[in-house]
Amino acid sequence: MTQTQAPMGDSKAIISNQPGVHEKLDEIVRKHLAHRSKKPYQAHTEQAFNEMNAIVENFDGEIILDSCCGVGQSTRILAKQNPDALVIGIDKSAHRINRNIDDVWQADNYHLIRADLNDFYRLVAAANWPVSKHYILYPNPWPKAKHIQRRWHGSAVFPEIISIGSEIILRSNWPIYLQEFQQAAAIAGRAGQLTQVNEAEPLTPFEAKYQASGQTCWQLRVE
DSSP states (O other), X not given: OOOXXXXXXXXXXXXXXXXXXXXXXXXXXXXHHHSOOOOOOOHHHHHHHHHHHHHHHTOOSOEEEEETOTXXXXXXXXXXXXXXXXXXXXXSOHHHHHOOOOGGGOOSSEEEEEOOHXXXXXXXXXXXXXXXXXXXXXXXXXXXXXXXXXXXXXXXXXXXXXXXXXXXXEEESOHHHHHHHHHHHHHTTOOEEEEEOOOXXXXXXXXXXHHHTTOOOEEEEEO
């Protein structure tokens, strides 16, 4: 079966040619844990990190990372929920970062930055940022089995991802993605718990769309 999209209300449920956790997941994760990426950093990401790092070094409080933040709705909500924290949202798309959002989401304690997370994660890990919570909300699932290494837990930067944050919180409407991340985290020595998302206020536009379509959203919390 090839990967397709089945209609489900206003959004589409993920259908994959992969029935469960990828058979090569453990092999891929162990390879990346043993051999760290050493590719050069992209200039725009290194510059964005240096600017943000200066702010982090002068901040004495909780730091929350919101990866793949898109238009920044989740970053703004997290900043509103954690007024004493510094919340940093990162996305690779300048268009999404700069999209206008209603003032109801505005707060003074967050930053939205454009950067390639494949580089940004390595820079954050090297600088040992004291991140308390690391959110990865509704990442691209790459549901075709052949694309396993495009998922965060199958990527070369997974060793850095799993090292960032006292807590790592992922959400997805495709439970296999979270089951794979949970298994990858266990290989790296971190336990995770998978639960259903029941919050009334959606954190992201994707979450709102999935919930409105009757899809179940799932959360993995890695301690």
